[in-house]
Amino acid sequence: MGYKPAQSCKSAQENIEWYKGFDLFKLAWVGPKFDSRDPEYERKMAELKRVFQGHNVLAELVDNWKDGLVSEPFTWYLKDSNGQRVEAAEAEIALQRWLDWVNQQALELDPCTTNFEQTDIWSEFVLSLGVTGEACLRLWQPERFADDPDPIHQIHLHAPKTGTVQVERGDDGFVDEMSYAYGQGTQEKHTRNDRGEMVITTSTNEEPLVIDTGGRWLIQRVQGRSLLTPSAKQKQGSICHALTMKLRNQEIGGFKERTLLNAEFPEDEEGNPVAVERGPGIDQYLYGIPTGDPTSPGYAMPQIHESQPVSVQTFIDSIQIDRTLLYLEFKQGHLLSSGDGGLSGESRIQMRQGFELFLRGYKRPVESAIANILNIVLRILGYTELEAVVQLNITTGKLSAEERSQIIEEYQSGLLSKATAIATLGTVKDVDAELSLIEEDINAAMARQAALAEAEDDES
Known part of the structure; x- marks a missing residue:
């Protein structure tokens, strides 16, 4: 079925530029531009770029998504060949x-x-x-660690750049070959022999390297739809446009332009025009049309018109709408402030649940890729009868005061167990340990009450 087309790599690189935001003007400016044939084009565009204002909301939302998946360390455990969870201290x-x-x-x-x-x-x-919609994890062995006495130090892991890993698939859609390009044109090709072993050949080594990985590829590749959709980029462009216009509005408010109609340009004693400096503002003199009898025309009365800024609320509303729509598109509406979304506690709970379901759509392939890497490492280290199972600990952020109150009310009404309420509130990580501490506190309090009652009985 062939390798990934070059156009996909180009799109991935553009998405990386959007996330990093080093030149948002090039990517996000949606306002008018100058004619490229204008001799002053470069100077004018440089001036436009100088006043451009950017705020990368896309990076903020992507980071929230990433943190939801891996900000909490993933957990793992081992199981035997029968699929039963086992305790294997040495392997662990x-x-x-x-x-x-x-x-x-x-x-x-x-x-x-x-x-x-x-x-x-x-x-x-x-x-x-x-x-980018694509991610890889690659196991490799650096030359400097090839003879390290500790076998653990010989196994390294890194996440290659998008586009450096190519996949060749057969007619059935399964992977037949993988290759990785690095350095100054070095090519590393991965194939699988009849015994299920990985055969790695490089352009620098004559002899191929054969590794028993249990049939798993040394490069784990996950694909999905990029979060940076065209509609998300459009809203990001609108936010940058509104911020730039806000700055331009400030200039109009502070450095006003004056248009003087039917007023004579200042002259010196000899009748020559005189340039009057008055700071960054601009004065324009426009002479009026003669009126009355052509033989003795008159002129309209002089007038002064000053540029006036619009209310800054116009730009605030525009930015708020675009930002709200972006958060909703990324399933993160529960993170909006009350002023942004005006959400009730119930709405936030539903949106938080939607974000969690959204994360779970990425959770499984990420877990599988990490688990395959761990299983290859186990096999290389000699633990061929064990397999690792990986679980990401998804988090959707701290609960709002309204959400916490609603959970407490449901617990007090008997609709939630204490364990579920504690787990949902997220105040502590080890729910069982917390329940044990609560029980100890209750028993200690009951013991104190019993001791006080006994003391009162003795006094009476």
Whole structure:
């Protein structure tokens, strides 16, 4: 079925530029532009860019989405060949050591080999998926660690740039071959032999590397729809336009332009026009049409017209509408302030649930990719009978006061159990431990009451 078309890479790179927002003027300016044939085109566009105002709401929303998936560390456990959860202390310690090693080495990796230069590899992976619609995790062995006595140090992980991994599929849609390009034209090709082992050949090594991964690819690739849709970009452009117009409105309010109708231009004693400096404002002199008898014409009375700014509320309303629509498009309406959305507690609960369902749509493929990576590491380290199961701990942000009050009311009305109420409130992470502490407090309070009652009986 072939490799990914170049147009897809171009679109992904544009989305990365939208997220980073280094040149929002190039991407988001939707106002009028000058004719490119104008000799003064470059100067005029530079001046327009100088006063351009940008505020990257798209990056804010994508970060909220990313944090909802991986801001809380994912959890994992092991199961045996029968699918039963097992306690395997040695394997668990080894896998946790490797995860700690990955997090440490992420600080030393060349940031130029990634899309977003994140020091957390899981954030880099998820950001790539949300922004470009594609994300990869690649296991590899750097030459400098090839002879390291600790096998854990020989296994490294990174999230390649979008477009550097190519996939060749068969007629049935399954992957037949994967390749990764890096450095100065180095190509790494991954194929699978008849025994299910991965065969890795590179343009720099004559002998291929064969690894038993249990049939799993050393590069895990996840695809989905980018969060940065055309409609989202349009609203971002509208926000930048309103902010720029707000600045222009400020200029009109502070540096007013005056038009003087039927007024003579200032002259010196010899009758020559004199330029009058009065700061950044502009004076325009427009002579009126002669009136009356042509032989002895008269002129209309002089008038002065000053430019007037419009109410700043015009721009505030425009930005608020676009921002609200963007938050709703990203399923994050529950994060809007009361002034933005005027949402009731029930509406926020429904929107929060919608955001959680939205995150769950990305949760499964991300979990599968991470689990496959962990399972390959387990196999390389010799734990061939064990498999890892990964669970992302989704979070949708802190509850509002209205939402918390509603949950407490439902618990007090007997509609929720205490455990569910505590878990939903999100105040503590370990619900069972908190219930045990509550029970201890209740027992201690009952013991004190009993002791006081006994003391009162003794006195009487």
